Amino acid sequence: xxxxxxxxxxxxxxxxxxxxxxxxxxxxxxxxxxxxxxxxxxxxxxxxxxxxxxxxxxxxxxxxxxxxxxxxxxxxxxxxxxxxxxxxxxxxxxxxxxxxxxxxxxxxxxxxxxxxxxxxxxxxxxxxxxxxxxxxxxxxxxxxxxxxxxxxxxxxxxxxxxxxxxxxxxxxxxxxxxxxxxxxxxxxxxxxxxxxxxxxxxxxxxxxxxxxxxxxxxxxxxxxxxxxxxxxxxxxxxxxxxxxxxxxxxxxxxxxxxxxxxxxxxxxxxxxxxxxxxxxxxxxxxxxxxxxxxxxxxxxxxxxxxxxxxxxxxxxxxxxxxxxxxxxxxxxxxxxxxxxxxxxxxxxxxxxxxxxxxxxxxxxxxxxxxxxxxxxxxxxxxxxxxxxxxxxxxxxxxxxxxxxxxxxxxxxxxxxxxxxxxxx
Amino acid sequence: xxxxxxxxxxxxxxxxxxxxxxxxxxxxxxxxxxxxxxxxxxxxxxxxxxxxxxxxxxxxxxxxxxxxxxxxxxxxxxxxxxxxxxxxxxxxxxxxxxxxxxxxxxxxxxxxxxxxxxxxxxxxxxxxxxxxxxxxxxxxxxxxxxxxxxxxxxxxxxxxxxxxxxxxxxxxxxxxxxxxxxxxxxxxxxxxxxxxxxxxxxxxxxxxxxxxxxxxxxxxxxxxxxxxxxxxxxxxxxxxxxxxxxxxxxxxxxxxxxxxxxxxxxxxxxxxxxxxxxxxxxxxxxxxxxxxxxxxxxxxxxxxxxxxxxxxxxxxxxxxxxxxxxxxxxxxxxxxxxxxxxxxxxxxxxxxxxxxxxxxxxxxxxxxxxxxxxxxxxxxxxxxxxxxxxxxxxxxxxxxxxxxxxxxxxxxxxxxxxxxxxxxxxxxxxxxxxxxxxxxxx
Numbered sequence: 001x002x003x004x005x006x007x008x009x010x011x012x013x014x015x016x017x018x019x020x021x022x023x024x025x026x027x028x029x030x031x032x033x034x035x036x037x038x039x040x041x042x043x044x045x046x047x048x049x050x051x052x053x054x055x056x057x058x059x060x061x062x063x064x065x066x067x068x069x070x071x072x073x074x075x076x077x078x079x080x081x082x083x084x085x086x087x088x089x090x091x092x093x094x095x096x097x098x099x100x101x102x103x104x105x106x107x108x109x110x111x112x113x114x115x116x117x118x119x120x121x122x123x124x125x126x127x128x129x130x131x132x133x134x135x136x137x138x139x140x141x142x143x144x145x146x147x148x149x150x151x152x153x154x155x156x157x158x159x160x161x162x163x164x165x166x167x168x169x170x171x172x173x174x175x176x177x178x179x180x181x182x183x184x185x186x187x188x189x190x191x192x193x194x195x196x197x198x199x200x201x202x203x204x205x206x207x208x209x210x211x212x213x214x215x216x217x218x219x220x221x222x223x224x225x226x227x228x229x230x231x232x233x234x235x236x237x238x239x240x241x242x243x244x245x246x247x248x249x250x251x252x253x254x255x256x257x258x259x260x261x262x263x264x265x266x267x268x269x270x271x272x273x274x275x276x277x278x279x280x281x282x283x284x285x286x287x288x289x290x291x292x293x294x295x296x297x298x299x300x301x302x303x304x305x306x307x308x309x310x311x312x313x314x315x316x317x318x319x320x321x322x323x324x325x326x327x328x329x330x331x332x333x334x335x336x337x338x339x340x341x342x343x344x345x346x347x348x349x350x351x352x353x354x355x356x357x358x359x360x361x362x363x364x365x366x367x368x369x370x371x372x373x374x375x376x377x378x379x380x381x382x383x384x385x386x387x388x389x390x391x392x393x394x395x396x397x398x399x400x401x402x403x404x405x406x407x408x409x410x411x412x413x414x415x416x417x418x419x420x421x422x423x424x
Numbered sequence: 425x426x427x428x429x430x431x432x433x434x435x436x437x438x439x440x441x442x443x444x445x446x447x448x449x450x451x452x453x454x455x456x457x458x459x460x461x462x463x464x465x466x467x468x469x470x471x472x473x474x475x476x477x478x479x480x481x482x483x484x485x486x487x488x489x490x491x492x493x494x495x496x497x498x499x500x501x502x503x504x505x506x507x508x509x510x511x512x513x514x515x516x517x518x519x520x521x522x523x524x525x526x527x528x529x530x531x532x533x534x535x536x537x538x539x540x541x542x543x544x545x546x547x548x549x550x551x552x553x554x555x556x557x558x559x560x561x562x563x564x565x566x567x568x569x570x571x572x573x574x575x576x577x578x579x580x581x582x583x584x585x586x587x588x589x590x591x592x593x594x595x596x597x598x599x600x601x602x603x604x605x606x607x608x609x610x611x612x613x614x615x616x617x618x619x620x621x622x623x624x625x626x627x628x629x630x631x632x633x634x635x636x637x638x639x640x641x642x643x644x645x646x647x648x649x650x651x652x653x654x655x656x657x658x659x660x661x662x663x664x665x666x667x668x669x670x671x672x673x674x675x676x677x678x679x680x681x682x683x684x685x686x687x688x689x690x691x692x693x694x695x696x697x698x699x700x701x702x703x704x705x706x707x708x709x710x711x712x713x714x715x716x717x718x719x720x721x722x723x724x725x726x727x728x729x730x731x732x733x734x735x736x737x738x739x740x741x742x743x744x745x746x747x748x749x750x751x752x753x754x755x756x757x758x759x760x761x762x763x764x765x766x767x768x769x770x771x772x773x774x775x776x777x778x779x780x781x782x783x784x785x786x787x788x789x790x791x792x793x794x795x796x797x798x799x800x801x802x803x804x805x806x807x808x809x810x811x812x813x814x815x816x817x818x819x820x821x822x823x824x825x826x827x828x829x830x831x832x833x834x835x836x837x838x839x840x841x842x843x844x845x846x847x848x849x850x851x852x853x854x855x856x857x858x859x860x861x862x863x864x865x866x
Contacts, residue, residue: 186803240805264747264812266798288798288814291749292732307704309731312752356706356728361626363680370704372728 021077025423028382029347032423036072036404037415038079041065044406044415045090047318047331047393048221048273053098053113056398060100060113061415062090069100071113074397074417082113091130094137095224101133101140108140108202122205125198132230134222135278139199139249141210141220141230146194150187182237189216189236197232199249210247211256222249225278229300231259238268244283246300259298264288269296276323280306284319290339295319295328295351295375305370308353314377315340316349317388320403322396327420328353328375329396329403334388346383348394348405348418351375380418385409396420463852465518468865471824472789475861479513479846481520482506483854487846488531490758490771490835491661491713496539496554499840503531503541504857510541512554515839515859523552532571535578536664542574542581549581549640563645569638573670575662576718580639580689582650582660582670587634622677629656629676637672639689650687650694662689665718669740671699678708684723686740699738704728709736716763720746724759730782735759735768735793735817745812748795754819755784756791757830760845762838767862768793768817769838769845774830788825790836790847790860793817822860827851838862 021035037043042061045051051060053071061070061079069083069090088102088109099110101121108130111118122140124130130142192214199208210230211217219233228250234241244259259281260269266288273282278300285296285307293310308328310316316330317338328351335341355373358366380403386392390413392405402417446467453460466477480486484507488494494503501512501521509524510531523541532542532549540551548561549571563581565571571583637651637660650670651657659673668690674681684699699721700709706728712721715737725736725747733755737746748768756770770791775783797815800808822845828834832855834847844859 190803237801237803239801239808240803262807262811264814265800265808266814267811289801291798291814291816356731358705359677359679361630361677361680365702366679366705369702369707372704372706372731374731 026381026418029379030422031380032419033381034077034402034417034419035414036074036077036079036417037061037070038072038077039063039070040412040414042070042079042415043413044393044395044404045092047271047320047391047395048219049090050092050095050224051395052398053093053100055098058113059397059404060090060093062088067104069102069111071100072415074402080113082116083111083118091140092133094133095135096137099137101130103130108200121202122200125200125207128198130200131218131220132222133202134227134230134249135224136227138202138227139222140202141197141199141222141232141249143217143220144196144198145216148188148193150184150191150193185235185237189240197247199230208249210249210254215241219272221272221274223278223300224274224276226300229278231272231274231281233272238270239266239289243269244272244281246281259283260285260296271318273320275321275325277325280321280325282319282321282328284316286315286340290315290341293340306355307370307372308351309372309374310351311374311377313340313342314345314349315342316345317391318393319351320395322400322420323398324400326353327351327396327400329380329394330375330377331392331394331405332383332386332388334386337388346386346388347379348381348383348392348403350378350380350403350420352378380420381405381407381416383407383409461852469823469860472821473864474822475865476823477518477859477861478856479515479518479859480504480506480511480857482508483856485511485857486848486855487835487837487857488533490711490760490833490837491659492531493533493536493664494531494837495840496534496541498539501554502839502846503534505531510543513857515844521554523554532581533574535574536576537578540578544571549642562642563640565640566638566647569636571640572660573662574642575667575670575689576665577667579642579667580662581642582637582639582662582672582689584638584657584660585636587636625676629680632656637687639670650689651696655681659712661712661714663718664714664716669718671712671714671721673712678710679706679729683709684712684721686721697740699723699740700725700736711758713760715761715765717765720761720765722759722761722768724756726755726782730755730784733782735795743810746797747812747814748793749814749816750793751817751819753784753787754791754793754817755782755787757833758835759793760837762842762862763840764842766795767838767842768795769822769836770819771834771836771847772825772828772830774828788828788830789821790823790825790834790845792820792822792845792862794820822862823847823849823858825849825851 023034025032042063058071058073067087071080071082088104091101093100102109106124108121109118125144128142128144130140132141195217196209197211197217216235218235221231223229228248230249231246233243242258245256247256248254268286268289269283271284280297280299282297285294293315294307297306315333317333318331320329330349330351332347333342333345353373386407386409390408394403394405404417406415446464449462451460468475486505501514504511509526512521529543529545540553547565549563550561552559568589569583569585571581573582632654634654636649638649656675657672658675661671663669668688670687670689673683682698686697688694708726709723712723720737722737725734733750734747757773758771760769772789773784773787795815828849828851832850836845836847846859848857
């Protein structure tokens with residue numbers, strides 16, 4: 001009996017599971033959309049969290065209501081419940097082993113999705129949280145904050161907490177209300193709580209403090225290729241902070257390096273993410289807020305900067321980059337909800353970058369200058385029915401052929417993929 | 425009943441006649457068989473609702489370059505150049521005075537204090553006083569030198585010379601004739617755009633000829649060198665209010681240089697100060713000009729070229745910076761600012777028929793731009809005080825220039841009362857000078 005049960009998932013893999021999940025060609029874009037989540041209220045990870053396993057053939061999804069974890073086979077749409085004990089908060093998958101790293105009850109675990117076996121790794125420091133695992137899976141990074149009653153009281157989605165259901169049955173998403181969230185952020189930034197950026201050695205459990213102070217630190221992301229390189233954010237309303245920073249986690253006394261220096265009032269740099277090859281840090285750059293939109297890039301190897309301009313006042317909640325670095329995605333936006341008043345922006349977008357060509361006669365000082373370009377947008381999915389209080393969190397599949405996103409455009413929250421190529 | 429009908433007919437007739445006055449009249453000349461079009465002298469642009477009035481009466485007339493101060497008689501009159509010479513036009517009545525005949529005088533500007541017309545002729549800087557009609561030779565120019573700008577209290581004129589003279593192959597070649605012909609006696613504006621212009625600019629830029637920036641004292645004639653350089657310098661503009669402050673440009677293709685500089689003409693060994701530092705490839709800052717109060721330098725900022733366009737401002741006294749963002753497809757050949765500093769103008773642009781790299785679509789209009797600052801959000805941080813203050817420009821169309829050939833730059837300037845914009849155009853064929861009312865017609 002037991003062996004038969006073990007066989008079941010394997011058998012399920014042979015079944016045409018895809019047939020059970022809806023798939024259609026968006027009539028407004030000509031791109032195929034596939035539903036990936038079988039159960040309601042299953043979500044994909046945040047757009048910066050690495051979510052792929054089994055050599056890129058499978059992807060982690062979470063069930064925020066319960067804190068359970070599902071895995072979907074991208075080629076077939078087969079859904080598996082790989083973790084059903086609840087109250088887990090997924091950090092990311094390991095880029096080397098494919099293990100699913102999650103935090104539960106103050107400990108970091110690694111779950112092997114193939115065997116569904118979890119291994120307790122290290123204890124999370126008191127008042128700490130873990131946000132990232134480095135590429136060779138030897139370190140985790142996070143922050144320790146003392147006396148934080150402000151964000152804890154206000155951030156709704158605490159570990160395993162049930163989301164509120166809004167009138168009309170729509171699950172409340174990431175933005176409980178802009179007013180509440182922004183007021184909380186201002187209070188939290190102004191409180192100047194003692195906050196430390198730390199790493200923890202996954203083999204020995206040794207905790208190392210990298211940065212200590214009263215800046216509000218957040219959004220740690222290890223390089224996908226350099227195990228010692230970490231980006232993190234100064235959190236807060238973005239026009240009050242220089243947000244994106246780099247630090248070497250493998251050097252004692254390493255100094256943080258600012259990735260983008262604001263020079264304009266109401267300029268913001270936000271929603272930073274790594275390129276797949278670990279060469280570029282990309283970020284949403286607004287010069288100023290809601291007026292002039294770019295995706296700014298900084299090359300951590302040679303210091304080059306590339307800025308891609310968004311045409312016609314188009315802004316996206318999040319951007320992402322394809323594994324080969326040649327294409328970008330954008331989640332679109334809704335002027336009803338966002339500061340940016342972009343017109344006709346409720347779409348998933350594909351963004352093709354073009355560099356502005358240099359004219360003849362380059363001068364020596366140009367070598368240190370920003371190289372500018374522009375994005376040529378292509379619409380992938382009509383999100384007219386999407387409620388943007390839920391962020392789509394678009395990310396490319398490891399083969400670069402799909403953009404995965406979550407949406408409530410069909411009612412309940414689900415995970416979908418849209419094909420980058422147009423349907424034949 | 426018959427009487428009422430007659431009245432209605434009369435009313436309709438009257439309305440028709442008034443309306444007809446504002447429309448081009450056209451007929452076929454019986455002798456030649458050619459179509460004849462007579463444009464009205466004043467009309468309301470049907471696409472914008474703004475009144476346009478023709479100021480010049482001779483084909484080939486032009487207003488001065490957009491940075492040249494051209495008003496006199498307390499702002500009531502304006503200098504124009506015509507194929508015949510130099511005229512003054514009374515802005516209120518349209519009455520024209522012929523000041524000079526002939527093409528041998530080059531107008532610099534009018535004096536902001538005296539209202540005199542400054543011009544060069546036969547190697548001398550001269551003035552003409554429109555009130556007394558008196559002409560005076562003021563200072564002799566140094567050999568090979570040219571002067572361009574008179575300071576606000578009319579004590580200094582600034583100019584440049586190239587040591588050893590310009591080499592002939594580097595000097596400007598006359599470009600193909602634009603529609604409407606050239607205006608004579610107008611060295612600055614001659615042939616604004618031509619296919620050979622950029623190649624010629626590159627040759628001149630790369631030559632790095634030694635140049636001198638000098639001033640001449642208008643009372644003593646004293647020659648003073650402010651700067652010796654192998655940069656190609658050009659576009660000298662004294663502040664309209666600070667007699668010692670001079671702006672000048674490093675000339676050349678704008679993405680190859682940091683263009684806009686300030687220098688104090690009233691200090692010993694003055695250090696030039698850069699107004700705008702490029703940080704992006706193909707970024708350019710160009711077409712700089714002073715605000716009427718002398719507190720701001722405004723310039724066309726493209727970051728990068730054609731893709732993201734601003735009117736950027738720098739206050740040389742407080743180091744404040746303001747950048748007003750243009751909506752897509754509103755890049756204009758030149759911008760200008762109203763005397764009270766509250767409004768901006770744009771000449772519009774056309775990518776066709778010019779080799780400008782900036783590409784704005786459907787931008788063949790004279791524009792009015794209303795600036796709006798992006799509001800600060802609560803909680804200013806100390807570092808914000810030194811940052812650029814950003815805003816945006818809300819455009820309004822003033823004149824449809826769809827028939828204008830942009831190889832002639834419109835060079836719009838606000839009148840001193842701020843109620844009209846002066847520009848030149850060939851949209852009716854020959855180049856003429858027009859004014860468009862800033863307020864919409866009732």
